[in-house]
Amino acid sequence: MSAHRKGVAALGLIGLMAVTAGCDAAPAEGPAPRNTSVRAAPAASAEARELLLPFDTYKISKADDYLIAAAEDVLMKGCLEARGVRWSPRAPVGAAEMDPPNRRRYGVIEEAVAREFGFHAPPEAEAEVRFTTARQRRSASLSDSEVRAAYGSTGTGGCWGKAHEELRDGVAESDYDVLNKYSRKSFEDSQRDGEVRAVFRSWSACMAKSGFRYRDPVAVVNDPRWSASPSPSDHEIKVALADVRCKEETGVVAVWSAVETRIQRDIVTADAASFRALKATKKAWLASARRALESTP
Template sequence: MRSVPFTVAAAVGALLLLSACSGSDSGGDGDGRGSGGSSSGSDAGRDSAARESPLHAYTKSIPSDNADDSAKRHKKAQNIIASCMQEAGFEYTPQDLPSQPASLDDAEAMGPVEWAEKHGYGWSASPESEIGEEELVNPDADYLAAMSESESAAYSLALFGEQQDVDAESGWDWTKGGCYAKANHEVYSNLNAAYEDPAFEDLHEEQRRMFEKVPDDPRLAAVNAEWSACMSEAGFDFARVSEALDSIAEAYAALPETTDETTSADLTKKEMATAIADAKCQEEVGYPEKAQEVQFALEQEFIDTHKAELDAWIEQYATDK
């Protein structure tokens, strides 16, 4: 069986499912998305998408993996490395964060309908396929090339540390990992700890389940029925919004590792047609906006129910205390 590529297809599919909820992400567990389209309703959708979700507003002091925070952390880590290497007697030029391939940012800018017309759900027409591999240039290449073999070895030891025999008992010792490990520990340890702390494992699991409830919430029954009727007119038989993406995901998962071009082309055609109809019907019936209302309501219920745990989590890991 062929595994389904999650990073683009599932993410873009989720964008179409909840495309008005962009403010909801809280450390990667939310299903917040952007809204758009070509009609006048798309402007209203984007205005709606700009609203900050209750959960994000409540927990935004916790470090997260959004693009802005990632760029800031990368810059801070690179500066720590440069300072550390200077103390060790070497030069090191902080490196820029490599540019990222097209992603959900493009989907938000284009709107779900335009995105679907170009990429479908993202399997057959992945945005990554349009971008060639970026040539990475080390700004210290000339400096490194002029080093002797012993100097190069000393530089590498200072930057990456010594080799370690890692086992289950001792683990990896970051203090022996050179300037890179020092920077990663100082910049990323709190981020990782916030989401890996066993004390809050149940809280994160409950949060994940809360977001999973959104598509099945009874308050979306009416708009799902409207969407289903719209899809029926386009030649598709689905009862709920989530079924459209699921049908394509299952079809790709069922493909054998090696398949003929005709079968692959047929599935590509089916994916594109389904994704385009899905996006248009969601926009027509106002599904993104209604889904956002439900999601925000569930988030507030989650906050009210788990306030003590959330407050303890924020107290321990907030970066702006």
């Protein structure tokens, strides 16, 4: 993945339980695995969609990555047809169809997710499933030589490599590791804030009333019992439902997100040059992708 395709880490509680940090999905490089079953997550709640943070303006989100992937598909068409390979670009995934960027940043906040998945990460949004399914079907229709023409021997060459370079032509490099570092810092610093610690204590007392003793929402989502099983147990689901209810009763998400918003704004002000560069890169990168999509006959 190029530096341009590396979005800020999804540093939420679910992410911390599974892998300490990671970048947003990159759906384009290489052919898709064949015969892979996919399923969709429950639709995001209004609360999850309204949960926005200052850094969202600067990161290459998963929705942006899918937009870039669709643009690469369009640019690959002429290259592949010149080599005798029929190619059907996938339709772009609209940002509104994607999971919101901070849906799981503060752990499980939706009853529907808790009831079905407990603290396990839910699958992709329905639009992502459609995009992935179309990719799988197309991959299944290609011969080995056609796959090499599309992606080269490494999965990042061939016509995809040419399309990728065409899209990034004239787009300045930015250091997304800086954004990852700052995202981790704001998430960790917010947990040490007095307001957040106070609301965590209220949440902990609420959980205790249901018989579940955890210090804070970070502790409950990182309970090692959850990661020991590929699917949630009845007990895990009960704890997750209590977690959601106690977050609602004590206002955890509202307080926590407000504090982190303040911290992120302060970081942006303190390192304005880095954030201007990140914003410029994102703007140019997405503009290039949109031009490619608009050029489609």
